[in-house]
Amino acid sequence: MPTAEPTIPDTAATTASPSTVEAGALVIGLHPAASADGAETTGAPPVLAAGAADVDAAFGGELAELLRVVGATGKVEQVVSLPTRGAVSAPRLVAVGLGEAGDDAAAADRIRRAAGAAARTLAGTPGVVSTLGAAGAEAAEAAVVGALLGGYRFDAHRSSTDAGSAPVASWTFTGVADELVRRAALVAEAVATARDLVNTAPNVLVPETFAARAVALGERAGLVTEVLDDERLRDNGYGGITGVGKGSSNPPRLVRLTWNGGAAPARKVALVGKGITFDTGGISLKPNAGMADMTSDMGGAAAVVATVVLAAKLELPVAVTATVPMAENMPSSTAYKPGDVLTMYGGRTVEVLNTDAEGRLILADALVRAGEDDPDYLVETSTLTGAQQVALGLRTAGIMGSDDLRDRVAGHAVATGEDGWAMPLPEYLRSDLDSRVADLANVSGQRFAGMLLAGLFLKEFVPAGVPWAHIDVAGPAYNTGGPRGYTTKGGTGVPVRTLIAFLEDVAANG
Template sequence: MEFSIKSGAPEKSRTACLVVGVFEPRRLTAAAAAIDAAAQGFVSDILRRGDMEGKSGSTLLLHKVPGIPADRVLLVGLGPEREFREKEYRSAVAAAVRTLSETGATEAVMYLPEVEVKKRDTAWKVTTAVTAAMETLYRFDRLKSKPDENRRPLRKLTLAVARRAEITLAEEALQQGQAMASGMNLAKDLGNLPSNICTPSYLAEQASGMAKAYDLKVQVLERRDMEKLGMGALLAVAKGTREPPKLITLEYQGADRRQGPIALVGKGVTFDTGGISLKPAADMDEMKFDMCGAASVLGTIKAVAQLRLPINVVGIIPATENMPGGQASKPGDVVTSLSGQTIEILNTDAEGRLILCDALTYAERYQPCAVIDIATLTGACVIALGHVATGLFSNNDALAKELIRAGERTLDRVWQMPLWDDYQESLKSNFADMANIGGRPAGSVTAACFLARFTKKFHWAHLDIAGTAWKSGKEKGATGRPVPLLTQFLINRATEARGRKAEGG
């Protein structure tokens, strides 16, 4: 969909549909009041008759409003003004876009970004409107024999800002929102594909396609390459599957080569049966989402490439299936990781940390300034944080604070969890340097503590997205998280680097 920015009086706007807000109870926003004045009280008369109270998420479509050139006016309920915050703003945009897509209006001008949201600036409102709109319009129907067709889909949405002086800033925010939404859509598409299509080889093909499209550098290591390197942990997970494992690296260079990159390491288990430690049958189909970490890495790099950020980023994706079979790893097996540390595999369903530990060690060769791994790692994180916040673990407080700040900005929030050495005790093994599980208590913490043993040479953060990467039930599907968080983090890093360069120059 096409987006644009404008500034101007709503009552003079010539469009298929104007979108304005109404607070509860029946209180017009500035844009709605301007339309009402031009229409000689037409809108307020309708509200007085009880057609709309202004409840959050409600909509009312008006045709042929007198005195204005627009074909339609869509009133969107914002709820009580004193309670109108980020969540309510996103909900209002989503409700408006949902209604617009059902009306047959192919273009519209939305005045919701003019409405004040406490502690949020115009740039935030524009970026959020774009991502909320694209999320509302997203559909995954490519595998249906007869996809649902919208005869007259919404094709263009213009976002209005209050002052002309804000247009340049708003246009930059618009680009950021579009890039985030594009990256989220890619991550959703990859996550929603079934595992018979989205295999490790398919992920490698997608990375290669991105490299051609955005002039990136891609490398795909095959099983024999990993054997030569000594990636015993990653290969232990791949022993039971016929699908060849891949280690995919994708490099984006937007800054001087001498500047260390930020490494994004994404878990890419394209289907997880649990291996010999077989999972229960119920909801096992959702284990196609176990590669959402990998999908978020590809989505974030796509967003960064579209924005042409002056920063260096390398994506590292260990990709494999985790299947039972005659050659599969067994509980009690001991393997040697790329770092040289040995691991006793007590549970083959704790496979994500095994592929990640080799990928984290592999990241050392890029001399990164920071490493962030993203993984649907533990059910324990879902129990701890539910489906709202992503679990954050880090060996560097400054890096953790950056990610928290980026999450607050995008509403793709994280919650920092402990990474104390006290938890390392549970990973002790009588037969190897460590076990791959630490028991039921604090499962997400001990998983992160396991990974921490492979990250002593760099600043590192771990995002456990097991509760936020996808939804179950009626709305089953990938969410695209944490692409907004990661993209905003990289935008912030690039902005800071640009500022330091300007001060030095």
Template sequence: MPNLNLTTRDAATLKVDALVVGSVSTDSGAALAAGHGLPAAAAKHLASVLADLEAKGKPSETVRVVAVPDVAATAVVVAGLGAADDVTPDVLRSAAGSALRSVATKSSVAIALPTANEGALAAVADGAYAGCYTFDAASTKASTGAQTKKAPSKKASSGPKITVVSTLGQGKAVKSAVERAAVIGSARDLARDLVNMPPNLLTPQTFVDHVKAVVAASSGKVTISVLDEKALAKGGFGGIVGVGQGSVNPPRIVTMSYSPSASRTGKSPSVALVGKGITFDSGGLCIKPAGSMLTMKSDMAGAAAVAATVIAAAELGGPVSVTGYLCLAENMPSGTAQRPGDVVTMRNGTTVEIIDTDAEGRMVLGDGLCLASEAKPDVIVDIATLTGAQMVALGSRVAGVMGNDDTFRSQVVDAGGAEGEDSWAMPLPRELRTGLDSVVADLQHKADRWGGMLTAGLFLQEFVGEDIPWAHVDIAGPSFNEKAADGAIPKGGTGYGVATLVRLIESRTA
């Protein structure tokens, strides 16, 4: 993994493989962004090269220049920032990601983008860490195609040593911002690794094994308990049992808990996180078209984000208690698979008529929400790759957020916005609730296609404990990037949601 450091030394004196500075777009092309701190000879040389290359200074543009006068670095990478008046933390995060991806194989990199405040510095550090991510394909070679009993870990990689150049000094707040970026970056990479793992290597049980191994190697502040298929059946978790009954890889619910040290204030604030963890979604008997299955290894991105968030919260050591519930199952067709028309009984005693076995995520989450509610946390967030309707409404980069409390829903949206993870508040219209009425059960688990993201949220709301503020985050689009890497976002699993949830937990401190 990358190593993040902080310095206040002049960028030009740093003996690194690459030095990253910024450029802005002007009417005459790219120009070095203010605050680069480079000697006059270096700035003049870079300006000349940028002009010769007809660089524009636009976001995602990177230009590498070697042998820059009066600069100790082997090469200087000039990262485009766009218009000088529009250099936001999100722009800096993306530029840092693009720049570091272009030199991710180097041993040492310094980054000196313009940072007017701690938020901008944190965004640069976050983007730089994120841009170094690669999934080690060698970690999958242990498999011959057969089911394995233990998920292989990603091979250890030192990654580059990244030195963030600070013009804000090295005060406690500045240091904390960079240290926090490293913790979140490492956790997000864990979520990305889990999402990118081939589905024959990441079954419900090997997901458990992988998370246990990471927790064992971490701060030691996270405890884990696991409900296997027998315990789930005995405990009345009919939703997840039904989804997993068609697979040879039985379901699991994992509870991960972090509790801060006892304080004088008594009980700490508490947050419960529930993640959808369908390790592969064939659609069950309502089988998906072949072309729609290729990315269904990513249907556990919500559970991956929750696992990573609990670990990050423990590493950061905040005063908020965090409990994560990973609802893990594989949705497969077989002679034992769930059928449309079946009726199952959920953890809270609600009976549900199955309409479409490809709408399985809400069933595992329903049981998870019941379990989370039993502990009576202050708030609950569930996160899931739940509906294609989310992508129809909001595209592939923006999550949909619903909830039973407008204030809390807004807090979730704001937390994501502060971390470069965009989301949009969506309603839960009462008039759509009748679409979940059933003549053979308390409710059916799916309504018609109109407002599909919203009716999924309405279904989940049925399993949230009374008087507990709750938000549902649908990440069907932003959890997985099928296109080329862009800024701080890699191809494949994105780790979306980890930074949002960490920020939300931190906001509960007050």
């Protein structure tokens, strides 16, 4: 079984000139050449980004022209490489396009993407020195996170690996403060933790082993941990989790991880994440095409586990509790079925019309339990609906909930480059969830507004008066295509960076 925490490259900051640092390669950034009116100029030498002045001087002030000759334009993620022939200490120079210069969130994400592209190009290099973070705090965070995540690999299930494709062993960042590198490396480690959990094969990561991994991560970070097994879940009335999980030979779990926020926590935040370790659809069986991707149906759970651990490592003055329901949705003679009525934790009853709408059932139990802690904010995330992908595509999360908190969380999603869009919860849709025999049904009888209806279902289990947000990451949590920027194939770790940015916001502003 994979270890609890991922191995990420060593990171360091230095005040030395990048031209003098001993490394296997030196990375600099480029912007496209621009005319006086700001338009890109075709054929002109690219503009060297911040931090590359000493490197340019080592090349006699002709580095931009030399890079133009080998085809560099400064376009985002374009990577060109050339031997330094002793001009600088590193034997190889890699120039990566950053796109248009700027100091906004979009510019920071372009740096992340560029750093990720450079990291993939430099796979197998023992050590790299980078100037990409020299333009300020946001650029520093972006350069470190992008480099570490762009080079991410998951090899836990391989019998052997090619050393030439291994991630860069160490990164040194010039013009960047030590503390910024340390924090950014912890953020990247948390994202990698979530990716590892999602990428672990579903025969290995069943509810019991997922719970053990979560507890191991929590205990290493000094968290208070609690695990409810299937017997305790039944005895305490968690009808959603036990109902979904009873079709599997791998019984369900509920994990709770708590960071106390230190001596004077600013607020109390509840995090909830969907932990379906594999989803066949149950009796309402999914089609075979794409079913293997359902190993990612615990992406929300992976994200909140990684986030509460990160909050502890950063010693954020916010009390954070992650409530994580875990189950495997399988068809069998013991599986729940369409027409069943389940009694949720807290007493509400739900008529099951589709067993493939199982995530909301286990989340209902978890939301009620999280609400018993009387949090100031409640944020839940899940790979919940295919309708999210239809509405917003594969990279933009749908964010619903209390208007103010929804918009606040969506703002952090955009600012971190994870991307999210605020969506409504129209009250007129609520009647579509009316049941003929129970308090409500788990799906509607019509095929429209599936993402919003799922949000309305969850709203029924959020305590009155608690600001809450639901982040549907059905598309963004798992990349079925090739690598891009700092996003590798498979688990992406979304929305860890959104969640930690929100917690830091709460720590600073309440």
